[in-house]
Amino acid sequence: xxxxxxxxxxxLSMATAVPPYRLNQSDVVRHTSKMFGASYADFExxxxxxxxxxxKTRYSCVxxxxxxxxxxxxxxxxxxxxxAVNLLxxxxxxxxxxxxxAVSDIDCVVSVSTSGIATPSLDAxxxxxxxxxxxxxxxxxFGLGCAGGVIGLARAGQMAISRPGSNVLLLVVELCxxxxxxxxxxxxxxxxxxxxxxxxxxxVLTTSELAPDxxxxxxxxxxxxxxxxxxxxxxxxxxxxxxxxxxSPTIPHIVGKNYRAALDRFLAANDLSLGDIxxxxxxxGGAKVVDALEDGLGLDPGRLVDSRAVLNEFGxxxxxxxxxxxxxxxxxxxxxxxxxxxxxxxxxxxxxxxxEPT
Numbered sequence: 001x002x003x004x005x006x007x008x009x010x011x012l013s014m015a016t017a018v019p020p021y022r023l024n025q026s027d028v029v030r031h032t033s034k035m036f037g038a039s040y041a042d043f044e045x046x047x048x049x050x051x052x053x054x055x056k057t058r059y060s061c062v063x064x065x066x067x068x069x070x071x072x073x074x075x076x077x078x079x080x081x082x083x084a085v086n087l088l089x090x091x092x093x094x095x096x097x098x099x100x101x102a103v104s105d106i107d108c109v110v111s112v113s114t115s116g117i118a119t120p121s122l123d124a125x126x127x128x129x130x131x132x133x134x135x136x137x138x139x140x141x142f143g144l145g146c147a148g149g150v151i152g153l154a155r156a157g158q159m160a161i162s163r164p165g166s167n168v169l170l171l172v173v174e175l176c177x178x179x180x181x182x183x184x185x186x187x188x189x190x191x192x193x194x195x196x197x198x199x200x201x202x203x204v205l206t207t208s209e210l211a212p213d214x215x216x217x218x219x220x221x222x223x224x225x226x227x228x229x230x231x232x233x234x235x236x237x238x239x240x241x242x243x244x245x246x247x248s249p250t251i252p253h254i255v256g257k258n259y260r261a262a263l264d265r266f267l268a269a270n271d272l273s274l275g276d277i278x279x280x281x282x283x284x285g286g287a288k289v290v291d292a293l294e295d296g297l298g299l300d301p302g303r304l305v306d307s308r309a310v311l312n313e314f315g316x317x318x319x320x321x322x323x324x325x326x327x328x329x330x331x332x333x334x335x336x337x338x339x340x341x342x343x344x345x346x347x348x349x350x351x352x353x354x355x356e357p358t
Contacts, residue, residue, distance in 0.1 A: 007164050008218040009157035011355060012101075012204040014327045015094035017087045018314065019061035019175075019198050025050055031064055032193050035182060043190075050194045054287035054308065058197030058315035060177045061087075067180055067193075076178045076242050080116030084173045085125050087200035092130060092169060095202035099167075103130050106204075107166040108137040108159045112152035112319050114145045114236070114346075115174045115243070126171060145234060146283055147224075147345025148172060148319030150353050153203065154222035157353075160207045167208060173200035174318035179236070179243040192245045195286055197315030201323035217330075217339065217355040221270040225262035227254070230348035251285065251344075256292035259350060263297075263342070266352045277354075278337025280304055281329050283322035284311035285344060306332075319345070326355075 029050045036043040060066075061083035088111070096103065109132065111123035118125065121140035126132070139159065144151050149172050156170040176196035181189060205219065233251060237244035248254075267273055274297065284290045284307040294303055302308070310324045317324065322343045329339065341353040 006161050007207050008220065009160040009168075009205045009207055010210070010216045010218050010358060012167075012206045012216050013095045013098035014203045014323065014330055015091050015098060015201065016320070016324050016327050017091040017094070017200045018059035019083060019087060021060040021063050023058045023060050023064055023197075025053070025055050025057065027064060028193065031067065032190070035068055036185070036190070046190050049191055052287060053194045054311055055195065055315045056312050059199060061175055061198050062177065067177075068182065070182065071241065073240065073242050077116050080175050080178055081118050081125070083175055083198070084113060084116060084118070084122055084200070085129060088122060088126050088171045088173050088202065089129050091200045091202035092126065092171060095169070095204050099204040101167060101204060103132055105167050106132055106136060106169045107163060108139070108168040109171065110139045110141065110152055110156040110159065110168060111171040112141045112144065112148040113173050114143055114148060115176050115179060115318060122173065123171065143346065144319065144349070145345035146285060146316070146318045146321065147343050147347070147349050147351040149201070149283065149322040150341050150343045150351035151224065152319065153219070153323070153341065154351070154353050156203070156205045157219040157222065160205045164207045165209070166206070168205045170203040170205065171200070172202070172320045172323055174198065174320050176316070176318050179245060181239065181242050181244060183241070184244060186244070187249075188245045188247055195316040197317050199314055199317035199320045199324065201320045201327065203323065215358040218358050219353060220338075220356045221272070221354040223266040223269065223352045224349055225266065226347040226349040227258060230254075233346075233348040235346040252288040252292040254348065255289055255344065256296045259293065259344075260296045262350050263352065270354065272338075272354070276338055277340045279329060279339040280307070281322060281326040281339055281341045282307050283325070283343030284308060285316055287311065319343075
């Protein structure tokens with residue numbers, strides 16, 4: 001959607017947070033080999049998946065020993081709510097500090113998560129935890145998976161635009177590790193153990209007046225594309241002992257074949273082309289997906305350096321990952337051109353958003 005005739009939402013701050021347990025990929029390989037080896041005769045053929053994932057470390061809200069124990073949906077979800085609120089509070093406090101705003105300055109909250117269930121929603125829990133104003137407007141968003149970071153950023157921008165002069169707090173958290181089910185020997189579950197990590201991000205978007213020397217990037221356009229007959233490409237299956245991961249091995253092929261056309265349509269609808277994009281903050285779903293994105297976009301291999309760096313250090317944190325990529329870009333340099341923020345999630349859906357200098 002083109003926003004040229006509307007007030008622009010500006011990205012005032014972006015912060016991240018990770019849980020305390022740092023997992024080395026080498027330790028994960030040894031742990032899963034021990035866990036699956038006795039009951040899965042062919043498990044050794046999956047070991048290269050860990051080696052080829054391009055992930056060195058990840059973070060978890062529980063110690064690695066937790067994954068060897070049986071857990072039901074109730075226990076998992078209790079851990080999800082507790083840790084999600086803790087991480088979001090940490091990220092939110094950092095985002096507010098960066099923006100030089102008080103809790104009382106926040107008018108709206110958008111919370112995004114798909115790896116657990118919270119009712120009251122996470123935004124309500126954070127409002128109580130942090131003491132947000134009693135009249136704060138809330139928008140909880142569930143079910144977008146890895147696309148949630150981009151689409152959540154767009155929704156937060158829309159809320160800021162709908163109320164000129166407002167400040168919107170975006171909260172994104174995913175605790176994908178809690179979905180691991182030790183008795184699930186499906187290929188998707190095993191591959192998930194090589195990819196998923198936990199993390200949270202928070203951002204402040206504003207349409208309020210800023211001092212002349214403050215020039216944060218502006219949300220200039222956003223959009224989505226959902227492909228037909230693609231509902232089984234990615235998602236969760238709800239099982240008695242938790243959420244079972246669902247993703248198709250054809251995702252890199254789908255991305256390589258179809259992503260560019262959807263992106264070109266989005267850009268054209270906003271009077272842009274790929275040549276107008278100077279930087280890329282793209283969700284690294286996995287090493288093969290990053291390769292497919294670079295190929296589909298006509299980029300040199302390794303061009304998505306920030307996506308690869310976040311994947312290597314944090315793994316796939318679903319919706320939060322792309323915001324880690326964006327935070328890295330914003331930290332390392334002051335953007336002098338347009339940045340495409342994009343990710344793919346259940347639907348099968350691509351989310352797009354363009355940031356440009358003020």
